[in-house]
Amino acid sequence: MLFSIFLFVFLFLAATAVYAGWRAAPWAPTFKDDKERFLRLACIKPGQKVYDLGCGDGRLVAAAGKAGAIAVGFEISLVPYFFAKWRIANSPAGKNCRIKFKDFWKADLSDADVVYFFLMPKIFAKMKAKMEKELKPGAKVIIYTWPMDGWEPLAEDCPKGKTPIYVYRR
Numbered sequence: 465m466l467f468s469i470f471l472f473v474f475l476f477l478a479a480t481a482v483y484a485g486w487r488a489a490p491w492a493p494t495f496k497d498d499k500e501r502f503l504r505l506a507c508i509k510p511g512q513k514v515y516d517l518g519c520g521d522g523r524l525v526a527a528a529g530k531a532g533a534i535a536v537g538f539e540i541s542l543v544p545y546f547f548a549k550w551r552i553a554n555s556p557a558g559k560n561c562r563i564k565f566k567d568f569w570k571a572d573l574s575d576a577d578v579v580y581f582f583l584m585p586k587i588f589a590k591m592k593a594k595m596e597k598e599l600k601p602g603a604k605v606i607i608y609t610w611p612m613d614g615w616e617p618l619a620e621d622c623p624k625g626k627t628p629i630y631v632y633r634r
């Protein structure tokens with residue numbers, strides 16, 4: 465009986481991870497060192513709204529909250545979602561942060577000042593259309609690893625041996 469419950473829980477958690485991978489990307493965190501690069505490029509001002517689309521364990525959400533943002537992360541894979549909730553609950557800036565168990569394709573991004581994502585390029589065309597429709601003028605989009613085709617970057621941060629980060633402004 466106990467084994468069946470364990471197996472069911474395991475399969476359920478695995479199913480949410482597979483579903484997330486199919487929707488946009490599996491869980492792979494931004495490197496810890498690159499969090500500082502994100503903060504430098506985002507230039508967050510207190511009270512700005514920052515979204516991490518597919519927030520994984522919430523490390524960027526916590527960092528943005530600590531920098532003074534109202535930071536929101538969306539996550540649909542249960543294991544990273546619980547990690548993110550735990551991280552925010554234990555973060556000194558947790559009151560500035562929210563982790564939502566929600567598909568970011570269904571989120572309204574119209575009040576975002578900064579949007580960050582680390583997702584597979586297969587979804588970039590769809591993401592571009594969503595951003596062009598929803599983001600307010602001046603909002604920043606920060607992408608980890610791959611550039612967005614057809615957008616002129618405001619900055620490209622590609623130090624030798626590091627993962628590239630691309631910054632765009634709508």
Ligand SMILES: C[S@@+](CC[C@H](N)C(=O)[O-])C[C@H]1O[C@@H](n2cnc3c(N)ncnc32)[C@H](O)[C@@H]1O
Nearest residue numbers: 484488491492493494518519520540541567568
């Ligand atoms: C490559 S990880 C990036 C995690 C985090 N942003 C970071 O940089 O450390 C992508 C995350 O997006 C989540 N994800 C994929 N599709 C999603 C969707 N439609 N809505 C919310 N989260 C999604 C995955 O579960 C995964 O945790």
